Amino acid sequence: MSVSVAVTGATGQMGRAVLDAASAREDVDVAFAVNRDSDGEEVVAGVPVEPTREFDQLLADHNPDVVVDFTGPASSQNYVAVAAEAGVASVVGTTGFDDEGEAALRELAEYAPVLKASNFGRGVQALLSAVEAAVADLPGYDVEVTETHHNRKRDAPSGTANAILDRIEDAREDDASERVHGREGEAPREEGEIGVHARRAGSVTGEHEVLLAGNHEEVRLTHRAEDRGVFAEGALDAAVWLAGRDPGWYDFADVVTGSDTQ
Structure with a gap:
């Protein structure tokens, strides 16, 4: 039915x-x-x-x-x-x-x-789970979230980026976190920051990347919607x-x- x-x-x-x-x-x-x-x-x-x-x-x-x-x-x-x-x-x-x-x-x-x-996107649900696990497993690593969408999208950061940020903050538990949207001028990274970057260009359907960096290594988790x-x-x-x-x-x-x- x-x-x-x-x-x-x-x-x-x-x-x-x-x-x-x-x-x-x-x-x-x-x-x-x-x-x-x-x-x-x-x-x-x-x-x-x-x-x-x-x-x-x-x-x-x-x-x-x-x-x-x-x-x-x-x-x-x-x-x-x-x-x-x-x-x-x-x-x-x-x-x-x-x-x-x-x-x-x-x-x-x-x-x-x-x-x-x-x-x-079902893949985004997998990304959210993977992000939460990675942040929990890598305490102290710097975290940056970048999202890219078409040039007509109105809200920024995207709803998906905000959902990712919520998961990151949940995984950090008691650690203080501050969302920093872009950087300009003299802006050294502070402890607990989560960098957030929104890009708008062309006809991009949607792309989200989470970068975790520390201990001389990087982990990148990415979801890209093609349609x-x-x-x-x-x-x-x-x-x-x-x-x-x-x-x-x-x-x-x-x-x-x-x-x-x-």
Whole structure:
């Protein structure tokens, strides 16, 4: 039995990728798609794109199992709020939320399941685990995180880079850490620093590298996404996994590991 999904931001790069991926899957059906600037005449991957203002009514008419959202923090929060009120689950790949926005999503998860991830690449989950283990095994080593994305990406550092930084800080346990974003002028490295560098260029889909250096050696851990379809497939995997679950806050790691915990 297939899972019915609604796709927001349907004419954006990720929205298109999600619709393209869904068209090739037997376990997913697209109930409807919306976009803020749509005039109701555009079609993506065989799916008519409706204007966002009709989202509430489309949700009531089609009753999808899951909303898949890759838009912006403000619009994402609105979509999830409407979906939660209707008891519909949401998979959120939007990044750039501040603490208040993230807290608002977590509150909405009390009414319907919400799965939010900064990256839906399965390889990134492996990278996060490897980074945490390497930092724990190499205490005192200098750590630098570099991420590169296309020149239209708005938030920096990327959501994935922030997730990596969180893992590094968790692995350091009681050690004081300070995130230092780039360097300029006289800026010698201080103990406990984590260097953070965001690059924006061309059409790079996404690359993240963690450098650990010390004891006259280097360890480099890298993930490179070669196509947005990787993230689209992961988001749809998450939608299939999330459908029918109890209200709560979920993570993509739950999907990758097959966990049933919240």
